[in-house]
Amino acid sequence: MAYEPQPEHKFTFGLWTVGNIGRDPFGAPTRDPLTPAQQVRLLEGSGAYGVNFHDDDLVPVDATAAERDAIIREFKQALNDTGIVVPMATANLFGDPVFKDGAFTANDPKVRAYALQKVLRAIDLGVEMGASVYVFWGGREGTETDSSKSPLESSQRFRDALNFLCRYVRDQGYNLKFALEPKPNEPRSDIYLPSVGAMLGFISTLDDPEMVGLNPEVAHEHMSGLNFTHAVAQAWDAGKLFHIDLNDQLFGRYDQDFRFGSVMLKQAFYLVKFLEDVGYAGSRHFDAHAYRTSDYADVKEFARGCMRTYLILKEKAARFNADSEIQALLAEVKADEGQYAYLAGGYSREVVARLRGETFDRAAMNRRPLPYERLDQLTIELLLGVR
Ligand code: GCO
Ligand code: MN
Ligand code: MN
Secondary structure (H helix, E strand, O other), rough: OOOOHHHHHOOOEEEEOOOOOOOEEEEEEOOOOOHHHHHHHHOOOOOEEEEEHHHHOOOOOOEEEEEEHHHHHHHHHHHHHHEEEEEEOOOOOOHHHHEEEOOOOOHHHHHHHHHHHHHHHHHHHHHHOOOOOOEOOOOOOOOOOOOOOHHHHHHHHHHHHHHHHHHHHHHHHOOEEEEEEOOOOOOEEOOOOOOOHHHHHHHHHOOOHEEEEEEEEEEHHHHOOOHHHHHHHHHHHHHOOOOOOOOOOOOOOOOOOOOOOOOHHHHHHHHHHHHHHHHOOOOHHHHHHHEEEEEEEHHHHHHHHHHHHHHHHHHHHHHHHHHHHHHHHHHHOOOOOOOOOOHHHHOOOHHHHHHHHOOHHHHHHHHOOOOHHHHHHHHHHHOOOOO
């Protein structure tokens, strides 16, 4: 059937996404909590490929060894029964009051040590469940007041923690890569390394930059008013697109985590087109949650909606690529008679001499048509289903 999600599409959900109980800063939960195994079963038959989790989503921090074993047994059983796998894991370094001043960047060295110990355990748990990507989202790694800590010292603390953990993974011989997830704010007033670009710059300062990449999220770049597809392209170009968090978010609003493609459809189209055109092979992870008004039947619709919209946009992208009028326009604006092919070889004194000798008729150059209005309207009509 058309737009029917299949495991090969690599759609994944966080336990915290389909299991979200509808709490917000102004109100209590609207849905009863589900166990991790029930959260997996909620996705049964949906076509989802995997589930991802924070350590505490699976095993509560105060669980006894016996409780831990029982939860894991039940969870593994649900995975077995449904064929759903665990491609990514992470740690919750933001929920516990102990992390109110951050985890790796907290001023208290005891908190930093505890965060490190918690992550060692979360890595072990993730690997035990089969994860090959480990995400770092430093939700509390930031400030309300810059009187409290130096951003330079915070960078050093974050770097030390990541260097330590990279060594741990290598030492254990785990097949695990790290994916850093930038976000500009919420829950802190300012979170360090707020954008994909900032994170990419930071990675190059690590001891083992090969092991570390990005987990960009639609909502997080949109919160800053940035073009998410451009950010993803930059990560891809650097060989750093290790994972991706898909959801939706209007510019200038609170952190919305809406169903993928539900509010900024055109942006979602360019994103899907990019991922499909370059052949991104990783998880398409939905870090979104259903409206607070939904019951679990509607949560299933939410999950199905994320996946279907992705697949519909994937089909639209294929249509865009096959549309002869669109492609002819693109060919026209890119037409190249090869007159400047000598520049492609890069710098040399000879090339400089030749370039200096060129004359450019700027008025004629300006007359070359760029019918982007027509191109964009064709795109819109394609998206609206009349092409
Ligand atoms: C957020 C983040 C988180 C992370 C998650 C996995 O805005 O709260 O997107 O949902 O993605 O903690 O690391
Ligand atoms: Mn988010
Ligand atoms: Mn996220």
